[in-house]
Amino acid sequence: MLIVFGKASSINVRKVLWCCDELNLPFQREDWGSGFQSTQVPEFLALNPNALVPVIDDDGFVLWESNSIIRYLANRYGNDSFYPRHPQARACTDQWMDWQATNLNNSWSYAFMSLVRNSPTHQDPQQVAASVANWNRHIGILEQRLQATGAYVAGDRFTLADIPIGLSINRWLATPLERPDYPAVSAYFQRLTERPGFSRHGNNGTA
Numbered sequence: 084m085l086i087v088f089g090k091a092s093s094i095n096v097r098k099v100l101w102c103c104d105e106l107n108l109p110f111q112r113e114d115w116g117s118g119f120q121s122t123q124v125p126e127f128l129a130l131n132p133n134a135l136v137p138v139i140d141d142d143g144f145v146l147w148e149s150n151s152i153i154r155y156l157a158n159r160y161g162n163d164s165f166y167p168r169h170p171q172a173r174a175c176t177d178q179w180m181d182w183q184a185t186n187l188n189n190s191w192s193y194a195f196m197s198l199v200r201n202s203p204t205h206q207d208p209q210q211v212a213a214s215v216a217n218w219n220r221h222i223g224i225l226e227q228r229l230q231a232t233g234a235y236v237a238g239d240r241f242t243l244a245d246i247p248i249g250l251s252i253n254r255w256l257a258t259p260l261e262r263p264d265y266p267a268v269s270a271y272f273q274r275l276t277e278r279p280g281f282s283r284h285g286n287n288g289t290a
């Protein structure tokens with residue numbers, strides 16, 4: 084049985100939960116991370132020396148890094164539609180996943196810590212405004228992309244890339260900030276909310 088280590092409020096854990104749902108893959112989840120069992124204990128550090136969730140154990144195979152985990156699960160248990168095998172289609176899917184984990188993730192970091200987590204060390208108004216502007220600019224890149232595909236981020240079908248991107252849109256919509264009108268992003272998000280896996284695991288968390 085696949086074991087998922089990590090609290091369900093974490094956006095990175097929810098990538099794994101939603102992916103399992105899309106794959107009809109049964110799993111057991113254990114609550115780890117701040118507010119739950121500490122990831123700083125030797126037992127957890129032996130699984131992930133970074134002390135971060137999610138981690139999986141798939142019949143003894145241990146893996147961390149959320150996007151690597153969902154790629155592994157899709158490779159092992161998914162079909163060609165969910166994670167395309169054609170080199171260019173796969174590269175396009177990977178491109179949007181890597182962009183989410185790097186550029187997009189970095190753009191929201193300060194604003195999210197300030198506006199959602201109320202972190203005392205993230206209260207500089209200029210830095211909040213700069214982060215919000217940068218976050219909105221990145222969602223604008225998605226707007227252009229979704230206008231071009233007319234459907235999903237990697238093309239006309241739902242793929243693995245829509246999991247990290249969809250959860251990121253969810254976070255953007257759930258954060259109290261001024262958002263430009265992005266109709267293709269809104270239509271895309273609506274499309275995602277119709278998926279049972281999103282309904283079960285897509286809700287915004289705070290970690």
Ligand SMILES: N[C@@H](CCC(=O)N[C@@H](CS)C(=O)NCC(=O)O)C(=O)O
Nearest residue numbers: 093094095116117135136148149290
């Ligand atoms: N790059 C990592 C980031 C993981 C990460 O930052 N996880 C956060 C929760 S979203 C965490 O474990 N925080 C420490 C804690 O909750 O104890 C991934 O994508 O898996």
